Amino acid sequence: MLESLKNLLPQKVSTAPSDLEAHGKDESYPLRHPPLAVVFAESLSDIQSTLAWAREHRVPVVPFGAGSSLEGQVIPQGQALSLDVSRMNRVVQLHPQDFMVVVEPGLTRKALNEALKGTGLFFPVDPGADASLGGMAATNASGTTTVRYGGMRQNVLALQVVLANGEVLELGRGVRKTSAGYDLKDLFIGSEGTLGIITRLTLKLHPIPEHIHTLRVFFDHLSDTAQAAYVVMASGLPVARLELVDEVGIRAINRYLGRSYPEKPALFVEFHSSTRAALEAESSLALELMHQAGALSVDAAHTQEERTAQWEARHQAYWALVNLxxxxxxxxxxxxxxxxxxxxxxxxxxxxxxxxxxxxxxxxxxxxxxxxxxxxxxxxxxxxxxxxxxxxxxxxxxxxxxxxxxxxxxxxxKYLPKEHGPALDWMRQIKRLFDPEGLLNPGKIFDSMLR
Structure with missing residues (x-):
């Protein structure tokens, strides 16, 4: 059966043990389960051919980007193909005058921002890992900058997706708003590959801030740290990043990265502004509020290198604790x-x-x-x-x-029935509508609906 797939997609199908192992796990979920084979798609046509083969042989398909998910989204449940889109990694069109870019799903967020150098623009969604943009949309990823710029749902203008039956849909438009019919685009954002395969994304870009102020603020107690974060947000200040790291995390970072931060609960804070005066006023008020909430000490990052080091520490906190x-x-x-x-x-x-x-x-x-x-x-x-x-x-x-x-x-x-109630049954009906055979990433979000 797999030989027919290899003949259909020459040089794009792997059953090598190393590839199977890499596509049977993600960054956090403890279970492992290798796929039957890995298809390295390079085009929309490759994806449609893979889905046609899957329908014929009734083999499920699990989309795969960078494998940086944390809840088992890319782990096959039973016999399945892993559909790897990492070779679909081009910037298709760049429209800086419209603050917009069109990309393929396998492009990573860091590669996109590298490609944007010289434009004065950047893509802000930053989940820490260098995730693929298709995967980020599929999980509605967010991260450290969400408090100001929003997550993927707020930064995806349009999607091209392929349904299980091979049909290609164009969802959304390259505009900042539209009232034209049902918003199917947002239905696919966060669907974890259970409704269709994302094959192209139109993303919103933002101007790189001219002035940045980055702080580390330390507290005696975790409760004071959390309360200070709330006070800053309640003040209405336009914070760009506001991250909490407890004392265990700080201790792990110190040992893993060789830092010498005070081993106390901390807030990592950043402000973005177009003027120096506004930046100084906003950060000064934030510091005043945090001192009133019990801040012990404040360290400022004065250079780009210091800012990079601070956010590297935040992003490496997971691996620092694993190392501890x-x-x-x-x-x-x-x-x-x-x-x-x-x-x-x-x-x-x-x-x-x-x-x-x-x-x-x-x-x-x-x-x-x-x-x-x-x-x-x-x-x-x-x-x-x-x-x-x-x-x-x-x-x-x-x-x-x-x-x-x-x-x-x-x-x-297992928590969705309590969170969504009867709405969960409507989600299942939507799944059946788009994927009646239950071939797309079965067992995720709901139990398997494979027929």
């Missing part, structure tokens, strides 16, 4: 609540870790009410799952969501 506890398993979970409830949920998460006797750390994008908890445990330790369940239950009780940016994948789908 070698040989363990790690459960990475994210939740989000209304911003006024964020301090309460952060305090609850810290208390719950202590109550269950678990090691771990709390960090994340507290400026938009979203944070991550990385739990360290021995293989099979049930307490990690107990922590996740109790944290999500409390999050939902506060009016929040079980995942702010990681997506549902395999781990979070």
């Amino acid at each position: 506890y070698p040989g363990k398993e790690y459960l990475s979970t994210d939740t989000a609540v209304p911003i006024s409830k964020m301090p309460e949920l952060v305090e609850f998460a810290g208390r719950l870790l202590r109550e269950l006797g678990l090691a771990g750390n709390i960090l994340g994008h507290v400026g938009d009410g979203n944070f991550h908890t990385l739990v360290v445990c021995e293989p099979g330790d049930y307490r990690a799952e107990v922590f996740s369940e109790r944290l999500v239950e409390h999050t939902l009780a506060l009016g929040g969501t079980c995942t702010g940016e990681h997506g549902v994948g395999l781990r979070k789908k």
Whole structure:
């Protein structure tokens, strides 16, 4: 059967053990399951041919970008093809006068910003990992700059997608707003490859800020740190980044990257502005508010190199903690609540870790009410799952969501009935409408609907 696929797509199908292993896992989910084969698509035609073969042989297809997802989105459930779009990595069209770019799905966010050098523009969505832009749209990724620029849903203007039946849809337009019919584009953003394969994206670009002010603010207690973040956001200040890192995370960063930060809970803060006067006024008010909330000390990054080092520390926090506890398993979970409830949920998460006797750390994008908890445990330790369940239950009780940016994948789908109620059945009906055979990434978001 696979020989017919190799004949259909010469030099683009691999069954090499190393390729199968790499496409049977993601960055965090503990389970592994290799696909039957990996198809390295290079064009829209390759994707349509793969889907036609999959329909004929009733073999599911799992889209794959960079493999940087955290909830098992790219891990096959049973026998399936992995459809790798990493070779589809071109900038198709650049329209700087319209603050817009058209790209293929395998292009990564760092490669895009490298291609934008000299234009005065950048693409702001920054989940930390150098993820593929198609994968970022498929999971509605966000990150450190979301508090100012929004996540993928706010920065994708149009999509080209291929349905399971091979039909190509053009969704959205290259405009900043439209009222023309149902917004199917946003339906596919965050669908995790269960409704169609993203083959092209039109993205919104932003001017590079002329003035940037970056700070590290340290506190005695985690509760004070979270409360200070809320006070800054409640003030209405136009913060570009507002990240919390607890003392465990700071200690891990110091050891992993050789830094000498005070080992206290911290806020990593950044302001962007077009004028120096506005920047100084905004950051000065923010510092005043944080000192009133109990800030112990403040360090400023004065150069581009210092700013880069600070955000490298934030982005490396996951690997720093893994390095601090070698040989363990790690459960990475994210939740989000209304911003006024964020301090309460952060305090609850810290208390719950202590109550269950678990090691771990709390960090994340507290400026938009979203944070991550990385739990360290021995293989099979049930307490990690107990922590996740109790944290999500409390999050939902506060009016929040079980995942702010990681997506549902395999781990979070059990929480969707409580979060969405009867609306979940309508989501299943939408899945059946677009993918009646259940061939696209089965087992993600819902249990498998393969017929």
